[in-house]
Amino acid sequence: MPVCTSCHQTKQDEAFFHKNKKWKTCQSCIEQRALKKQKTKRKRDDEAVEEEPLRVSLKTVGLMDLAALVSAEMRALINNPPPTAPDGTQICSLNLRVALNLSNAITGNEHPKDVARWIVEEIERADEYNWTYNCMNTSMRHKDVAKFYYVCSQSVVAMKEYKEGSNRKRMERFPCQGKMQMKIDMPAAEAMLEIHHGLLHNRPISNSDISDECRKEIEENTHLNPIQLRQLLRSKGIMKNYTPRQIHSYWERFAINKHPELYRQFSVIPVTTPNIPGITSASTPTQDRNSSTAFTILPTMPYGATSLQTSIVNNPSPQNPMQKGVVDQIPKLGNHSFNHDEFVEYVAKMEQFAKRVRNQLDRRNYLWLDTVKILTAGVIEMENDIEELERQRASERATKPWTIHYK
Ligand SMILES: [Zn+2]
Numbered sequence: 136m137p138v139c140t141s142c143h144q145t146k147q148d149e150a151f152f153h154k155n156k157k158w159k160t161c162q163s164c165i166e167q168r169a170l171k172k173q174k175t176k177r178k179r180d181d182e183a184v185e186e187e188p189l190r191v192s193l194k195t196v197g198l199m200d201l202a203a204l205v206s207a208e209m210r211a212l213i214n215n216p217p218p219t220a221p222d223g224t225q226i227c228s229l230n231l232r233v234a235l236n237l238s239n240a241i242t243g244n245e246h247p248k249d250v251a252r253w254i255v256e257e258i259e260r261a262d263e264y265n266w267t268y269n270c271m272n273t274s275m276r277h278k279d280v281a282k283f284y285y286v287c288s289q290s291v292v293a294m295k296e297y298k299e300g301s302n303r304k305r306m307e308r309f310p311c312q313g314k315m316q317m318k319i320d321m322p323a324a325e326a327m328l329e330i331h332h333g334l335l336h337n338r339p340i341s342n343s344d345i346s347d348e349c350r351k352e353i354e355e356n357t358h359l360n361p362i363q364l365r366q367l368l369r370s371k372g373i374m375k376n377y378t379p380r381q382i383h384s385y386w387e388r389f390a391i392n393k394h395p396e397l398y399r400q401f402s403v404i405p406v407t408t409p410n411i412p413g414i415t416s417a418s419t420p421t422q423d424r425n426s427s428t429a430f431t432i433l434p435t436m437p438y439g440a441t442s443l444q445t446s447i448v449n450n451p452s453p454q455n456p457m458q459k460g461v462v463d464q465i466p467k468l469g470n471h472s473f474n475h476d477e478f479v480e481y482v483a484k485m486e487q488f489a490k491r492v493r494n495q496l497d498r499r500n501y502l503w504l505d506t507v508k509i510l511t512a513g514v515i516e517m518e519n520d521i522e523e524l525e526r527q528r529a530s531e532r533a534t535k536p537w538t539i540h541y542k
């Protein structure tokens with residue numbers, strides 16, 4: 136009796152006939168697959184319709200013109216703001232799609248990660264925000280193509296709970312949903328960039344002044360472009376955590392006389408953002424929502440799931456008698472040693488998070504889900520790849536190297 140290449144079940148010959156033809160896959164698998172395909176297509180069609188009003192026109196610029204573009208877009212938005220909300224708040228939401236031409240900026244020997252940093256810092260030089268790197272995702276199919284994800288460091292979703300008495304300065308937070316993604320294609324010398332900043336809020340308070348050593352280096356290198364200058368300072372270990380804007384402002388003071396042509400090329404007009412009160416207190420954004428009218432347009436929906444948390448805290452799983460043996464057992468693979476328990480904890484967290492996501496879907500907390508979707512885009516893409524490979528394996532075309540990555 137034949138074995139189905141998809142479900143691996145041994146079935147009667149009749150089970151492999153579909154539309155008067157004999158197949159390697161059983162009939163129920165063929166039907167299931169067709170149904171799934173239909174569902175995905177319908178879902179894709181729905182999404183296409185849904186995204187239509189959000190479509191932002193695509194702009195094409197060279198990397199060295201990016202800062203000027205971002206600055207111009209922000210100024211246009213702030214000088215000509217959208218209609219005022221009923222409570223008097225003006226919401227300036229920046230949405231940008233940019234096709235970046237990298238051909239004049241890269242040699243081809245750079246790692247996509249370096250290029251991602253150049254791009255982010257050029258944006259920061261213009262918008263004066265701080266974009267926190269979130270994750271990257273390298274294409275399994277194309278070498279030197281990678282996606283990078285960032286969030287606005289002041290967005291409430293980027294908020295981390297600092298320990299009590301932490302001397303790290305509390306940052307002003309906003310429900311800005313600030314996120315950015317870029318796909319860098321090195322062979323094509325091109326990057327696709329998408330910026331969404333739902334609220335142009337106050338900037339982070341600038342940190343320390345530039346050191347004398349750093350100042351001297353800038354004064355002596357006014358002939359460099361902003362990317363080259365930051366690279367030089369970084370290679371000398373004097374870039375510290377100065378913002379691209381700080382470095383650039385200091386450079387401008389000297390470049391204006393020494394290299395007026397470079398000054399004109401790289402200078403961006405500073406943008407003043409509307410003063411919108413943020414969240415700096417120790418209270419959670421949910422509590423603040425009720426007391427501050429500024430957030431009624433972009434609410435941070437209650438992020439609940441407390442019952443889930445308490446049930447986990449109150450009912451610790453019974454100690455598994457097998458666990459002790461597992462602790463000592465550290466399997467080796469190549470030069471790395473892995474601790475099984477670490478992964479037990481990790482997988483449990485993933486499962487807990489999946490429940491949380493489902494819970495928020497039931498509550499229709501789309502705002503929260505949308506951010507999570509961006510943050511986990513790399514995981515979803517990987518899952519899609521694995522699904523694709525599984526389909527290939529099912530039709531007996533799986534390639535061997537893949538089994539190393541995923542069993
Ligand atoms: Zn089957």
Ligand SMILES: [Zn+2]
Pocket residue numbers: 287288289290309311312313332334336
């Ligand atoms: Zn923000």
